[in-house]
Amino acid sequence: MKIERLQTLVTCPGRNFVTVKITTDQGVHGLGDATLNGRELAVVAYLEEHVFPCLVGKDPRNIEDIWQYLYRGAYWRRGPVTMTAIAAIDMALWDILGKLAGMPVWRLLGGKSRAGVMVYGHANGRDHAEAVEAVQQHLEQGYKAIRVQSGVPGMDKVYGVGKTRGFYEPAQKGLPPEEDWDTALYLRHTPELFRKVREAVGPDVHLLHDAHHRLTPIEAAQLCKSLEPWRLFWVEDATPAENQEAFRLIRQHSTTPLAVGEIFNSIWDCKDLIQNQLVDYIRSTIVHAGGITHLRRIADFAALHQVRTGFHGATDLSPVTMAAAVNFGLWVPNFGIQELMPHNALTDEVFPHAYRFEDGHLVMDEVPGLGVDIDETLAAKYPYERAYLPVARLRDGTLWNW
Incomplete structure (x- = not known):
C-alpha cells in the first residue's frame, strides 16, 4: 500500500480551516487538521511545497517512521507551522489506519x-x-x-x-x-x-x-x-x-x-x-x-x-x-x-x-478511523477570508500579550 495523493482543502464556513486529505493507491482516504489561526496559508505552503512531494509512494501504515521523517528529517524542527503540518499528516495516517483495521482510533x-x-x-x-x-x-x-x-x-x-x-x-x-x-x-x-x-x-x-x-x-x-x-x-x-x-x-x-x-x-x-x-x-x-x-x-x-x-x-x-x-x-x-x-x-x-x-x-x-469527514462540494462554496486574532495594548500604548 502506498500514498498516492495529498491535498489541502481550505474553507471558511464562518472561520478558516485547513484540512489535509491523504488518499492511498487502494482508495482509502484519511483527514487531518492543519489549521493555524491567523497563519493558515503558511501551513498550506509548507505542506504543498515541502511535505507532500516527500510522502508520495510511502506506506501510510508506517506512521512512526513518517513522523520521525518529517520532524528529524527536516533539520529545522518545532515551531507552530512545522508542527501543525506534521500533525495534519499524522492525524490523516491514523484515520487511514483505523479505516484499514475497521476500528476507531481510540481502540x-x-x-x-x-x-x-x-x-x-x-x-x-x-x-x-x-x-x-x-x-x-x-x-x-x-x-x-x-x-x-x-x-x-x-x-x-x-x-x-x-x-x-x-x-x-x-x-x-x-x-x-x-x-x-x-x-x-x-x-x-x-x-x-x-x-x-x-x-x-x-x-x-x-x-x-x-x-x-x-x-x-x-x-x-x-x-x-x-x-x-x-x-x-x-x-x-x-x-x-x-x-x-x-x-x-x-x-x-x-x-x-x-x-x-x-x-x-x-x-x-x-x-x-x-x-x-x-x-x-x-x-x-x-x-x-x-x-x-x-x-x-x-x-x-x-x-x-x-x-x-x-x-x-x-x-x-x-x-x-x-x-x-x-x-x-x-x-x-x-x-x-x-x-x-x-x-x-x-x-x-x-x-x-x-x-x-x-x-x-x-x-x-x-x-x-477518526469518525469525521468533509463535504468537499459544500466546503468549496466558502473560500478563505483573511482573519486575525486581536492585538492587546496597555493604556499607555505598550504592546501586551493578547
Missing part, C-alpha cells in the same frame, strides 16, 4: 479508559449578572464544568467576552483589531466575579478561568491566591510559559490548580513544567503539537508526574481535531478534561462527524 490506541470525555463550556457576560446567567444556562444544557469570563468595569473589551450575549469568536475578518488592557482593574474584579458565581451555583460545579497570558508571575500568584476560596478547577495560562520557571513562583503562593500549553508545539515546551510538577493540566493540542503520535508522548510523560490532560478545544480547531481529541480522550489514562467551543451549524455540515454531546461529555460510537 487502536488501546481501547476506552472511560465512557465519555468530560468537557467544559464557555460562559461569558458583559458584567457579573450576565456571566452568572450564562453559567446557569450551561448547567441547564448539561455541562458539569464551565469556564467563566466577564467584562471588567472601566474596560471596553475583555478577553473571552463577546459584544453580545452568548457565542464568542475572537478571530475577526480583516487586519488585527487592537484592544486595551488594564491588569489592575482585572485583578480587582475577578475574585468578586467568582464569589458571585459560586454563591449562585453552589460548590459542586467545576469552575475554570483563563487569564490568557496577561499577567506577570507575581500578578498571577496574586490572582490564584485570591481565587482559592472559590475552589476553581483551574486557572489557565496565568502567565506566559516561555519562562517555565515563572510557574514556580505561582506555586509558592497558591494551591489553585494551573493549566497551560495551548500554544506549545512539542514536549520540550512543557518538559520542565511537567517534571517539576509546576502545572496540573497540560493543554497542548493535537493539531499544534505534532499530532496523535507526539501528543501521546507528552501525555505519557505527564502521567509519570501526575499531570493530567486538558486539551485546547476552541473554534480555531476544526471538527477533525475535535474528533481526534475525543478518540485520544477516550483512551488516555491521565485524562482531565476537554475544552469544547461548539462549532456553528454550517461548520458541522461541512465536517460531518460521529462525536456528540451527552450529559456534559463528548461520546463516540464504534466508527472506523
Whole structure:
C-alpha cells in the first residue's frame, strides 16, 4: 500500500480551516487538521511545497517512521507551522489506519479508559449578572464544568467576552483589531466575579478561568491566591510559559490548580513544567503539537508526574481535531478534561462527524478511523477570508500579550 495523493482543502464556513486529505493507491482516504489561526496559508505552503512531494509512494501504515521523517528529517524542527503540518499528516495516517483495521482510533490506541470525555463550556457576560446567567444556562444544557469570563468595569473589551450575549469568536475578518488592557482593574474584579458565581451555583460545579497570558508571575500568584476560596478547577495560562520557571513562583503562593500549553508545539515546551510538577493540566493540542503520535508522548510523560490532560478545544480547531481529541480522550489514562467551543451549524455540515454531546461529555460510537469527514462540494462554496486574532495594548500604548 502506498500514498498516492495529498491535498489541502481550505474553507471558511464562518472561520478558516485547513484540512489535509491523504488518499492511498487502494482508495482509502484519511483527514487531518492543519489549521493555524491567523497563519493558515503558511501551513498550506509548507505542506504543498515541502511535505507532500516527500510522502508520495510511502506506506501510510508506517506512521512512526513518517513522523520521525518529517520532524528529524527536516533539520529545522518545532515551531507552530512545522508542527501543525506534521500533525495534519499524522492525524490523516491514523484515520487511514483505523479505516484499514475497521476500528476507531481510540481502540487502536488501546481501547476506552472511560465512557465519555468530560468537557467544559464557555460562559461569558458583559458584567457579573450576565456571566452568572450564562453559567446557569450551561448547567441547564448539561455541562458539569464551565469556564467563566466577564467584562471588567472601566474596560471596553475583555478577553473571552463577546459584544453580545452568548457565542464568542475572537478571530475577526480583516487586519488585527487592537484592544486595551488594564491588569489592575482585572485583578480587582475577578475574585468578586467568582464569589458571585459560586454563591449562585453552589460548590459542586467545576469552575475554570483563563487569564490568557496577561499577567506577570507575581500578578498571577496574586490572582490564584485570591481565587482559592472559590475552589476553581483551574486557572489557565496565568502567565506566559516561555519562562517555565515563572510557574514556580505561582506555586509558592497558591494551591489553585494551573493549566497551560495551548500554544506549545512539542514536549520540550512543557518538559520542565511537567517534571517539576509546576502545572496540573497540560493543554497542548493535537493539531499544534505534532499530532496523535507526539501528543501521546507528552501525555505519557505527564502521567509519570501526575499531570493530567486538558486539551485546547476552541473554534480555531476544526471538527477533525475535535474528533481526534475525543478518540485520544477516550483512551488516555491521565485524562482531565476537554475544552469544547461548539462549532456553528454550517461548520458541522461541512465536517460531518460521529462525536456528540451527552450529559456534559463528548461520546463516540464504534466508527472506523477518526469518525469525521468533509463535504468537499459544500466546503468549496466558502473560500478563505483573511482573519486575525486581536492585538492587546496597555493604556499607555505598550504592546501586551493578547
